Amino acid sequence: MTVATRFQSWNRGLEPGAPYDGASPNLQALATYCHARWKLKSLGIYNRRPVRGGTAWSSHAFGAAVDLGFGERHGGPGIAVLEADILPWLIQHSAELGIQRIHHYQRTRYWEAGRGWVEKSPGQGHDWIHVETTREAWADASSVRERLVESPQSPASATSAPTAPMYPGRPLKRSSTGASVKLIQARLGLTADGKFGPQTEAAVKSWQTNNGLQADGIVGPATWARLFGT
Numbered sequence: 001m002t003v004a005t006r007f008q009s010w011n012r013g014l015e016p017g018a019p020y021d022g023a024s025p026n027l028q029a030l031a032t033y034c035h036a037r038w039k040l041k042s043l044g045i046y047n048r049r050p051v052r053g054g055t056a057w058s059s060h061a062f063g064a065a066v067d068l069g070f071g072e073r074h075g076g077p078g079i080a081v082l083e084a085d086i087l088p089w090l091i092q093h094s095a096e097l098g099i100q101r102i103h104h105y106q107r108t109r110y111w112e113a114g115r116g117w118v119e120k121s122p123g124q125g126h127d128w129i130h131v132e133t134t135r136e137a138w139a140d141a142s143s144v145r146e147r148l149v150e151s152p153q154s155p156a157s158a159t160s161a162p163t164a165p166m167y168p169g170r171p172l173k174r175s176s177t178g179a180s181v182k183l184i185q186a187r188l189g190l191t192a193d194g195k196f197g198p199q200t201e202a203a204v205k206s207w208q209t210n211n212g213l214q215a216d217g218i219v220g221p222a223t224w225a226r227l228f229g230t
């Protein structure tokens with residue numbers, strides 16, 4: 001399972017310019033995908049309001065959370081599909097999707113990056129889930145399909161025209177995880193475990209040096225383009 005970066009609260013006054021004044025493009029892309037695939041209904045992202053019953057800003061005041069209705073009154077797929085298919089998918093891809101927290105009100109539990117499920121009620125039994133973006137992914141406007149790049153082709157199918165994977169929309173560096181990291185590792189001849197650790201960083205630096213790039217160990221757009229010939 002791929003686990004996202006650590007949870008970092010949106011509503012503890014950490015943001016000097018708080019609140020923001022619009023919806024996260026990352027969550028807009030996620031909502032579009034989830035509606036097309038599962039008929040989840042977006043009940044809103046940006047809402048300039050404090051947390052319920054408190055004075056701190058809600059994550060919605062940063063446009064940093066989307067409420068996705070799964071109940072039938074929203075035309076949604078119902079809780080069975082949510083739990084069997086949607087929640088496992090969101091958690092499995094939480095790193096690529098930039099998800100740090102999911103509130104599952106009807107089961108009185110929430111999921112948090114770096115922690116897993118926490119058996120504590122985040123709310124009032126609503127028939128929607130609340131999905132929070134990480135800061136790193138807040139402005140990522142690339143589509144979900146672009147981010148969930150396929151694994152490298154097996155040798156058996158390598159004769160078909162290879163498709164260069166698209167840059168995932170954010171730099172990959174130490175502690176990044178996910179499918180894009182696997183692609184980099186496979187390209188560098190490393191074990192593709194999807195975890196950007198010290199070995200991967202050293203291999204990236206070495207490759208950058210050999211290819212006339214700044215050896216910072218970070219796979220940004222330029223390094224990505226050179227690695228995959230895009």
Ligand SMILES: [Zn+2]
Pocket residue numbers: 060065066067129130131
């Ligand atoms: Zn919410």
